[in-house]
Amino acid sequence: MTSTDTKGVTAVADLGKQQKERIARAALARLMEPQDSVGLALVRAVGALDALGVASGELKTGPNLEQEISSLLVEGGGASSWAGLPASLRRWAPRVADLAPDRDLETMRRMGGRLIIPGDDLWPEQLEDLGLQEPLCLWWRGKEQQLPSARQTIALVGSRDSTNYGASATGDLAYGLAQRGYTVVSGGAYGIDAHAHRGALSGGVAGVPTIAVMAGGVDRFYPSGNEDLLRAVSMQGAVISEVPPGSAPTRYRFLQRNRIIAALASVTVVVEARWRSGALNTAHHAESIGRVVAAVPGSIHSANSAGCHRLLRDGGAVCVTDVGEIAELAGAIGEVTSEEKDSGAVHDGLSLEDLILLDALPLRSTSSVEKLTMVAGLSADSVRAGLGRLGVLGLASSERGAWKRTKTS
Secondary structure, three states: OOOOOOOOOOOOOOOOHHHHHHHHHHHHHHHOOOOOHHHHHHHHHHOHHHHHHHHOOOOOOOHHHHHHHHHHHHHOOOOOOOOOHHHHHHHHHHHHOOOOHHHHHHHHHHOOOEEEOOOOOOOOHHHHHHHHHOOOOEEEEEOOOOOOOHHHEEEEEEOOOOOHHHHHHHHHHHHHHHHOOOEEEEOOOOOHHHHHHHHHHHHOOOOOOEEEEOOOOOOOOOOHHHHHHHHHHHHHOEEEEOOOOOOOOOHHHHHHHHHHHHHHOOEEEEEEOOOOOOHHHHHHHHHHOOOEEEEOOOOOOOHHHHHHHHHHHOOOOEEOOOHHHHHHHHHOOOOOOHHHHHHHHHHHOOOHHHHHHHHHOOOOOOEOHHHHHHHHOOOHHHHHHHHHHHHHOOOEEEEOOEEEEOOOO
């Protein structure tokens, strides 16, 4: 592809190869949801420039491309069968008109940030271990400095509703690790994440003391209660995201960003987590790419440590109690209520598209099918079918033809 039409994608014919690649990946990051396996396979197959042409409908495709995507999906651990490229094109189509990569790049420039892509000097090489799930790009606010290797990076994660014990343990571990020159990576959320970033900033001697991986755009620090903290992280370390400026931090994107946290670090330490905490999702990602998982034990009477004890009991984690034990692991590498369980079980049974659609549904107001196709990045047929399934499960309700999420979902 040498140029684009007037649908919102900037013409790139006269730009250098690297800049064309950057603009194409910026556009694709807004067109596709993170971990869109078909989209990522398309980029692997034909490159970002042609992938943008195909995804926006400018370039025609043939059966050979579908076969190549199928092979890449299987190699990446996906299903052997998929709905085909036309289904994905319909899913991406509602977002094509709003593509404006120049606008997104200018937004980053105004705030002193940047977009980095594979091949850049600043790109973290350890993300390659994600294989097909490697991000298209990273939107970055922070010091323009190379991120440390996985061996010099430790992830500290856990529940948002941390206890005093969890806060104290996290602060001590983060401070001690930072004093030893390690970079602490976490998710910028309340609870364990926030204590991890604060501890690392207090003790940091490394060039990048801490990294916050966001679920939404880096133009707006989220949650708002951590704005001052995240601003400090952006000034002394790095705040990064794979979704472009203005993107909302939906529940599914929180789960998606966990794979990046896991891939950046050699060891993922779960400090405090409930039985079904999202931190366990980060631990799963770490284990799946060969990283070490560790857990800090807590009181047997504390539901906030039930997830840590679950990891230890199932044999997926190493027990750690101090900074020295975590550093040793890095050097060696190269209880919930029945109501919560029932709710989690329902969500576990949803397909990827249904989870994305559920995140797109508003809770207080209602939204039309047309608007949902834009927000969720799904075709109208997929939205209608998904709404039907969510309605049967009691997770969505209809009012005069418009839809919203039920309070129980």
